[in-house]
Amino acid sequence: MELIKIETAKAPAAIGPYSQAIRAGDFLYCSGQVPLVPGTGELVAGGIEAQTRQSLENLQHVLGAAGTDFNSVVKTTIYLTDLGDFTVVNGIYASYCGDVSPARATVQVAALPKGALVEIDAVAYLG
Numbered sequence: 001m002e003l004i005k006i007e008t009a010k011a012p013a014a015i016g017p018y019s020q021a022i023r024a025g026d027f028l029y030c031s032g033q034v035p036l037v038p039g040t041g042e043l044v045a046g047g048i049e050a051q052t053r054q055s056l057e058n059l060q061h062v063l064g065a066a067g068t069d070f071n072s073v074v075k076t077t078i079y080l081t082d083l084g085d086f087t088v089v090n091g092i093y094a095s096y097c098g099d100v101s102p103a104r105a106t107v108q109v110a111a112l113p114k115g116a117l118v119e120i121d122a123v124a125y126l127g
Contacts, residue, residue, distance in 0.1 A: 009039075011038055032121040081118075
C-alpha cells in the first residue's frame, strides 16, 4: 500500500518528525492539531473557545488538502488539559461535525505542545 503525505500551508507546519496527515488506502490519518496560527506557529490569542476553533480550522484545512471535509471523518480524539472545558469544547466541536457525528474519545492530559489547552486529531474514510 502506498502512503501519501498530505501537507498544506493553511495549517501549521509540523513541529516535529511527523506529517500533517497520511493517506493509507481509503483512510486519512490526521495528526493532532493544536491551536497554532498557520504562518506564525504561535498559539492563537484567547481562551478555550478561540483555541478550539483554531484547532478545528487547522484540521479542516488538512482535510481539505486531502480533498475531503468533516463529512468523511469517522473518528476523532480531543485532548484537553482541563475536562472542565468539555461543555464549551463540545458545543464548538458540534458545529464542525458533518452530517453524521464521528465516533470520539475525549481525554484529559497533563500538558500539550506549546502550552495549548486543546488538541484534536481525526481519521477520515475516503473510499
